[in-house]
Every structure is written in structure tokens, then in C-alpha cells.
Amino acid sequence: MKKWLKQISVIGTLASIILTNTQVFAEQQGVSSSLAVSALPYYASADFTPHWLSPDSVELANFHRVSDFSFIDQDAKHVSQNDMQGKIYVASFFFTSCPGICPRMRSQLSKVQAQFIDDNKVSIISHSIQPKNDTVQVLREYADKNGVVSGKWHLVTGERDAIYRLARNDYFANEDLGEYVSKKDFLHTENLVxxxxxxxxxxxxxGLNNTSVGHLIEDIKTLRSEL
Structure with missing residues (x-):
């Protein structure tokens, strides 16, 4: 009995140490311990350094945001930041004729679509990096072939410069954790944002990893619970 009580005491001490360390970390980051445990970090640069901020932090007023955008999806409908207002969304980059990573990423994004199919607060936007070839008609055929649901998952095309600028400057999609990529090149990234x-x-x-996409789905649920 004494041995069992001693084990309980040790476990309680370890739990207390973990909680204390969490609180210290939270205080250092300027947020409460509950936010440090439950909320997601914010990102503002291509090295993807996490910033632990509370939702009402004054730092967020000038923190990195995705810029305004306007593209056309597989239904020939304009999709802009206004259509994403009040929504959580997942951004990706692809092209319809891609034989490599795109089919695998599409399969993973299909899981996200299925998980939130009835939730109008969650969307997916996949940007074509070959917009000249990926016309609305091509995107429509691709969507029909691969079970992409209109209104939930937008396959978008538009001006190449606008897509690449958004990818580079806003989503950091052509950066490989700081590796240099020339302005003429586009790193076909497997990242989901x-x-x-x-x-x-x-x-x-x-977007190629089952476990990582599983984390994505759980993180969407976390953000969804905050609405």
C-alpha cells in the first residue's frame, strides 16, 4: 500500500512540474497557460517560426496576413478573400497534369473535404501553378474526375503573376524552410497551409504524410471550436 501511495506521489509531482513548466513558457510568451496548451501558433515568415499569441494580442494588428486575392474556380466563379470571410481554409498548390506528388496530395485533401463536407465554415483552395494550361474547363473535368465538391473545394486559376506572388509572399509556398529559390523557379511544394x-x-x-494531415484535421477542429 505504501509503495502504491509513493508511486501516486511521484506521478503527482511529475504532473506538477509539467504544469509549472507550461505556465512559465506561457508567461514568457505573454499568453495564458490555457491558450498555450490549446491554441495554435501564428506564422509570419518562410522559416515558419511559431509565434504564440493570444487572439486579442495587440501584435496581431500588424501581423502577417494573406493578401487580397481574386481567382476563378472550376465553376467559373470568382473566388476572393471576401468569399473566405469568416471561414477557415486550407491552401495548396498543384497542376492538373502533375504525375508526381499532386495525386497523393489530392488524396489527402479528399480526407479533409470528407471530414468537413457539411461545415460551411471550412473550405479548401488549390491554386494551379500552370494557369495557362489549367483553364476553367480543364479544372472542371479534373474536379469531376476526382470527386472535388463545388463550393467546398475550389480549384482556382488566374493570372500567373498573381498566383506566384501570393504563393511566394503570402503562403511562403516556394520556400523550402529557407532554401533559396530563384524568382524564375517555382518549388512545387507539398505543403498545406x-x-x-x-x-x-x-x-x-x-500533404504527403498521413500523420501530418491528421494533425491538420485536428487543428481545423481547434480553430473551429474558437468561432
Whole structure:
């Protein structure tokens, strides 16, 4: 009995140490311990350094946000930041004729679509990096072939410069954790980017990895619970 009580005491001490360390970390970051445990970080640069901020932090007033955008999806409908207002969305980059990572990423994004199919506060935007070839008609055929649901998952095309500028400057999509990529090149990234209702980046995930996409789904639920 004494041995059992001693084990309980040790466990309680360890739990107390963990909680204390969490509180110290939270205080150092300027947020409460509950936010440090439950909320997601914010990202503002290509090195994806996490910033632990409370939702009402004054720092967020000038924090990195995804810029205004306007593209056309597979239904020939304009999709802009206004359509994403009040929504959580996942951003990705692809092209319809891609034989490599795109089919695998599409399969993973299909899981996200299925998980939130009835939730109008969650969307997916996949940007074509070959907009000249990926016309509305091509995107429509691709969507029909691959079970992409209109209104939930937008396959978008538009001006190449606008897509690449958004990718480079806003989603950091052509950066490989700081590796230099020339302006003429585009790194076909497997990253999926989670964006909250205020157009802040809240997570970056490997779109080829089951576990990472599982984390993405759970993080969407976390953001969803905050609405």
C-alpha cells in the first residue's frame, strides 16, 4: 500500500512540474497557460517560426496576413478573400497534369473535404501553378474526375503573376524552410497551409504524410471550436 501511495506521489509531482513548466513558457510568451496548451501558433515568415499569441494580442494588428486575392474556380466563379470571410481554409498548390506528388496530395485533401463536407465554415483552395494550361474547363473535368465538391473545394486559376506572388509572399509556398529559390523557379511544394478566419497562417503540414494531415484535421477542429 505504501509503495502504491509513493508511486501516486511521484506521478503527482511529475504532473506538477509539467504544469509549472507550461505556465512559465506561457508567461514568457505573454499568453495564458490555457491558450498555450490549446491554441495554435501564428506564422509570419518562410522559416515558419511559431509565434504564440493570444487572439486579442495587440501584435496581431500588424501581423502577417494573406493578401487580397481574386481567382476563378472550376465553376467559373470568382473566388476572393471576401468569399473566405469568416471561414477557415486550407491552401495548396498543384497542376492538373502533375504525375508526381499532386495525386497523393489530392488524396489527402479528399480526407479533409470528407471530414468537413457539411461545415460551411471550412473550405479548401488549390491554386494551379500552370494557369495557362489549367483553364476553367480543364479544372472542371479534373474536379469531376476526382470527386472535388463545388463550393467546398475550389480549384482556382488566374493570372500567373498573381498566383506566384501570393504563393511566394503570402503562403511562403516556394520556400523550402529557407532554401533559396530563384524568382524564375517555382518549388512545387507539398505543403498545406492552414489559414484562420482573419487570414492568419496557423499551420503548415506535409500533404504527403498521413500523420501530418491528421494533425491538420485536428487543428481545423481547434480553430473551429474558437468561432
Amino acid at each position: 492552414l489559414v484562420d478566419v482573419n487570414r492568419h497562417i496557423r499551420g503548415i503540414y506535409n
